[in-house]
Amino acid sequence: MSGVVPVAVGCLIRNGEVLIGQRLARQSFAGEWEFPGGKLEANETPIEALVREFKEETGLTTSDWQPLISYPWTHQLPNGSVQVQLHVYITEQASGQLSAPEGHLFAWCPLSMLDQRHLLRANKGIVRALQLPSAYMITGGFHDQQDALSRLEEALKQEVKLVQLRAKHLDKQAYIALANEMVKHCHGHGAKLIVNTSVAWFDEMPAVDGLQLASSELAALTHRPIAANKWLGVSTHNAFELAKATELEADFALLSPVKATQTHPDSTPLGWAKFELMTQALPIPVYALGGLSLDDLLQAKATGAQGIAAINGLWPQAI
Numbered sequence: 001m002s003g004v005v006p007v008a009v010g011c012l013i014r015n016g017e018v019l020i021g022q023r024l025a026r027q028s029f030a031g032e033w034e035f036p037g038g039k040l041e042a043n044e045t046p047i048e049a050l051v052r053e054f055k056e057e058t059g060l061t062t063s064d065w066q067p068l069i070s071y072p073w074t075h076q077l078p079n080g081s082v083q084v085q086l087h088v089y090i091t092e093q094a095s096g097q098l099s100a101p102e103g104h105l106f107a108w109c110p111l112s113m114l115d116q117r118h119l120l121r122a123n124k125g126i127v128r129a130l131q132l133p134s135a136y137m138i139t140g141g142f143h144d145q146q147d148a149l150s151r152l153e154e155a156l157k158q159e160v161k162l163v164q165l166r167a168k169h170l171d172k173q174a175y176i177a178l179a180n181e182m183v184k185h186c187h188g189h190g191a192k193l194i195v196n197t198s199v200a201w202f203d204e205m206p207a208v209d210g211l212q213l214a215s216s217e218l219a220a221l222t223h224r225p226i227a228a229n230k231w232l233g234v235s236t237h238n239a240f241e242l243a244k245a246t247e248l249e250a251d252f253a254l255l256s257p258v259k260a261t262q263t264h265p266d267s268t269p270l271g272w273a274k275f276e277l278m279t280q281a282l283p284i285p286v287y288a289l290g291g292l293s294l295d296d297l298l299q300a301k302a303t304g305a306q307g308i309a310a311i312n313g314l315w316p317q318a319i
């Protein structure tokens with residue numbers, strides 16, 4: 001088969017749960033779970049296809065679909081491979097009674113439980129895009145552990161849900177001690193803590209939620225260095241490193257610098273157009289980083305980013 005098949009995929013959210021359906025016996029990947037949707041018909045936009053597919057498959061009338069993520073994927077089938085472009089949208093707007101005119105089995109799944117379901121392998125990037133927040137705070141300067149925790153607490157009160165502990169000046173013992181305290185605060189607010197350390201240190205912090213891998217560590221790795229139940233973020237600056245992030249089965253990437261930034265004054269900013277070009281074919285969510293704040297969120301999302309990551313734009317100044 002030749003050409004890329006455009007597919008519309010819809011994530012319908014209700015009370016923090018997403019609607020998933022089981023693929024039918026007559027379909028490829030029978031029995032695996034997916035989000036409702038399907039191939040675009042001639043002259044259809046992805047949103048038109050979603051409205052039609054949801055009506056046909058679920059009986060629901062849906063609206064207000066917003067872009068979530070889009071990426072190509074090659075499915076291996078017994079009789080060859082097929083390349084699809086997944087155009088993924090999200091909404092909370094649906095009316096009518098959920099039914100199964102085509103015989104699907106449906107379930108409402110909490111976002112945190114999606115990894116326990118047997119979803120299509122192609123859908124991992126969609127699952128992460130659903131689970132990750134739109135702002136990723138990286139810790140900036142602080143005086144001592146108590147000061148760091150006070151600033152963290154302030155940020156958590158402002159609804160920050162994903163935190164990276166970046167503290168290059170701390171030795172191993174001090175770093176691990178701070179991470180172990182921070183993770184308690186994060187979990188108390190329903191947030192996650194990602195540590196920016198070497199793989200060796202990561203293994204000594206079992207309570208933290210994930211590892212942020214520096215771009216300088218990428219070359220030495222040939223496979224994902226941590227377990228599947230932890231999040232792996234990869235810091236990147238170019239197309240080569242982004243490709244490596246995918247190869248290492250990262251859960252998300254950071255691409256920087258999008259704008260000029262005080263913390264890395266010698267780097268040349270990419271700008272939004274280049275950011276979009278470099279990330280559009282990636283099957284994982286990508287945060288934009290470098291000189292950004294929440295004021296840049298709309299622009300970031302419009303260019304296909306998961307959201308913004310920032311030190312100065314999010315880390316509370318002295319309090």
Ligand SMILES: Nc1nc2c([nH]c(=O)n2[C@H]2C[C@H](O)[C@@H](COP(=O)(O)OP(=O)(O)OP(=O)(O)O)O2)c(=O)[nH]1
Nearest residue numbers: 007009027028034035036037038039084120122123
């Ligand atoms: N509906 C849907 N399709 C998905 C998801 N993820 C994913 O890779 N796909 C792929 C599987 C199929 O190749 C294609 C959707 O095609 P379809 O639902 O209209 O038709 P189909 O399964 O009968 O097609 P086929 O693959 O069996 O030939 O997109 C998803 O979450 N939902």
